[in-house]
Amino acid sequence: MPRPKPEPKLVCRNVWKIFGPHGAAALDRLGHGVSAERLAALGLVPAVRAVDLEIGEGEIFVIMGLSGSGKSTLVRCLSRLVEPTAGEIIFHGQNLLAASESEMIRLRRHTMGMVFQHFALLPHMTVVQNVAFPLEVQGQPRDQREATARRMIALVGLAGREQALPRQLSGGQQQRVGIARSLAADPELWFLDEPFSALDPLIRREMQDEFLRLQSVLKKTIVFITHDFDEAIRLADRIAIMKDGAVVQVGTPEQIVLSPATDYVREFTRAVPRAKVVRAGSVMAPVAGHAAEAGAGRDGPCIPARSTVAEAAPLFAAGAEAVAVTDAEGRISGHLHRQAVIELMLAG
The missing domain is CATH 3.40.50.300 (P-loop containing nucleotide triphosphate hydrolases)
Known part of the structure; x- marks a missing residue:
């Protein structure tokens, strides 16, 4: 839902x-x-x-x-x-x-944080210096801004590359630096x-x-x-x-x-295709509240309710008739049945 x-x-x-x-x-x-x-x-x-x-x-x-x-x-x-x-x-x-x-x-x-198509990293600065730059503009002390920058770098999966220059990074890594920089000011x-x-x-x-x-x-x-x-x-x-x-x-x-x-x-x-946009939560068969709290259906595969039907479809390849659907808190809120997936994919 x-x-x-x-x-x-x-x-x-x-x-x-x-x-x-x-x-x-x-x-x-x-x-x-x-x-x-x-x-x-x-x-x-x-x-x-x-x-x-x-x-x-x-x-x-x-x-x-x-x-x-x-x-x-x-x-x-x-x-x-x-x-x-x-x-x-x-x-x-x-x-x-x-x-x-x-x-x-x-x-x-x-x-406000902003990330644009072009990474706009400062080429003469290291990763940690680039990420800390907005905090330097704010006037934060160096040790404080670099500690925040290191947390952001770890958050985007670049721990260990703090002293690298932008030219030493791949395109995806450079964009991660841009994301970390935009998040530094929270x-x-x-x-x-x-x-x-x-x-x-x-x-x-x-x-x-x-x-x-x-x-x-x-x-x-x-x-x-x-x-x-x-x-x-x-x-x-x-x-x-x-x-x-x-x-x-x-x-x-x-x-x-x-x-x-x-x-x-x-x-x-x-x-x-409809299967690429319809969420599992929209076509699942809901379970009663007490069943959800008890975690019914956790023996098999689970998918988040926001997953699309197309993303869920491969889980049925092994012959499962239903897949548990979890809400934002990880509780099972329903089950997605094979027949519902088939009907939606044929319709789309």
Whole structure:
């Protein structure tokens, strides 16, 4: 079953980003008659259009769309690396668009972490120096920041490489350093803009696994940008699909694929097999509460409820008729039966 909707951590209300002179004035003048076509006629480019979003506490919220859809611009608007033209971005009850530049610098240093497609490591610094750099900017003492950096390096699986230079690391290792650096300040909000797209497919899969492992430990509120639907399916609690600067649908991976809101979303997801998006928890046969507490069914294989049916299917190869499904606390909440898997895969 889908997790209960978490409380909003970050809220966007009617956010616009228009490139070109006097964009805000044009929005005011056009009022309710504003459209991409009318803005284009004025020589303006609406990169983000009237976006309303609520991103929950501890949620992995994936924003995706084709190149030029506005997803990266939107994420930069959320942290005001790009200045929005209009709207509200609410964080801890504060409208970030009303915050001063010094206040935004403080928020970025202490509450926001960012990872981008290009690793942007400082080539003359060692791994530990790169990871500690945000803490140095904060003014932390050297022994304190390096101790934190070493914990982050161990967390991402690079213990022993603290004194290596970036050129001595593989692409996947460099991206792990970038992730450790972004986590060093213990951010509440974690923005990742296509962080794995420059990696080879096998390394990319490993990094996705690592990312999910980290999230299971850290439980950050995450905004993740990708154009890869397979990646979005693996990682997302919810997905927002963007087209021409506007968000056209928000929902769980299952909702996006099984109930597309527009023809664009339907075409965008047309080739995705249902078994790759439907979670085991959605098609399992639930067990009674006392049976779950007793751990019924633990003699055989178990899978987490958020695993997809496609990920669960190989467990039936040895002839099992049912596989136990566990909730976030590791308790068995149901059983996935072979017949349910067969029916779903034939339907998709």
